[in-house]
């Protein structure tokens with residue numbers, strides 16, 4: 001099985017690499033200093049707007065929607081997108097420049113797949129144009145949210161409107177002033193069976209009764225300029241036209257949202273880990289301790305070798321998952337999608353940790369992206385569903401597959 005990049009990927013990648021070299025790598029420190037300055041809380045560095053405009057002009061924009069999402073997609077296959085994602089993920093904030101960042105990416109996918117014409121015109125178009133940002137609000141503080149069927153926020157029909165009451169937390173992006181629309185999952189049909197009790201509904205962030213109560217810190221720091229919020233919904237009223245797909249489809253949408261998104265998310269970790277490996281190799285070649293450069297020490301060579309193996313294994317698995325999506329659709333790729341969700345963040349966490357060790361004190365400072373990658377990989381073992389949920393699902397699918405293969409001789 002070969003996953004060589006197609007001609008158009010080679011061409012797009014070359015342009016992306018040139019863009020990263022010219023506009024993104026040179027601004028890594030400027031970005032870091034801006035977003036960690038408390039005076040700039042929830043503000044985006046001014047150069048981000050200019051870079052987004054440049055990326056759009058160059059056609060390096062909205063590269064995440066696979067061909068089945070036409071007319072909204074540029075027509076790339078999942079394998080092609082996977083290759084491109086590695087390149088654009090070598091800096092933690094670079095996906096934003098190309099309008100390919102989470103959670104907007106997943107929300108645009110939902111609107112392209114399930115949205116009505118009116119919803120697409122009103123919300124998908126400005127999101128694809130990069131004029132607004134969005135959030136996905138599922139998780140609630142009072143229930144174990146790794147089980148999506150636990151959600152309690154009430155969605156009740158009242159004439160031509162739905163009324164929402166409840167609480168959501170860990171909603172990424174909602175603290176940003178640019179966030180104008182939320183996809184909110186809540187319970188609308190408690191009389192139905194477990195998997196059809198919930199719905200997903202569009203709620204503009206300026207709707208009366210909605211309030212971000214506080215921003216949450218992640219490992220002691222705010223995720224400015226995006227920001228995870230803890231919010232309340234008190235008699236929030238939206239028109240019935242804001243319901244996505246129909247009442248009872250919330251669970252289906254939550255699952256569907258993470259199809260192509262899952263391998264893009266895993267490829268993000270390949271790009272980040274590859275960058276950590278490159279930094280580790282450079283540092284080990286320059287730094288001298290006890291009379292020799294670090295790269296002459298067997299233990300460092302082994303950490304570099306382990307990292308290379310881990311990254312390459314993950315890269316191939318992600319490409320295989322993307323290939324399955326192309327050939328068999330999300331259902332056929334189910335097991336691979338679970339695998340890459342489990343493997344991606346763990347791999348990047350290990351590689352970043354090894355690179356931090358090779359860098360010594362500098363490795364935990366703000367002078368490289370290593371701590372960011374380490375943190376990001378760690379919390380992503382919880383966000384989008386904890387590892388254990390995906391492992392249980394994969395375990396069950398594996399047992400079923402093995403038994404069926406054995407019984408078929």
Ligand SMILES: Cc1cc2nc3c(=O)[nH]c(=O)nc-3n(C[C@H](O)[C@H](O)[C@H](O)COP(=O)(O)OP(=O)(O)OC[C@H]3O[C@@H](n4cnc5c(N)ncnc54)[C@H](O)[C@@H]3O)c2cc1C
Nearest residue numbers: 136137138139144145146170171172383384385386388389
């Ligand atoms: C930085 C960050 C960003 C996030 N962004 C969003 C967002 O944009 N929108 C959103 O809705 N949510 C978001 N989340 C929330 C995230 O999806 C939830 O935290 C996650 O689904 C787990 O839910 P919980 O926190 O309620 O943990 P719980 O459900 O209480 O689970 C706690 C622990 O129990 C264990 N566990 C759970 N199920 C099983 C099982 N089946 N088998 C074995 N052990 C198990 C796991 O170790 C798990 O970590 C974000 C979270 C973080 C940290």
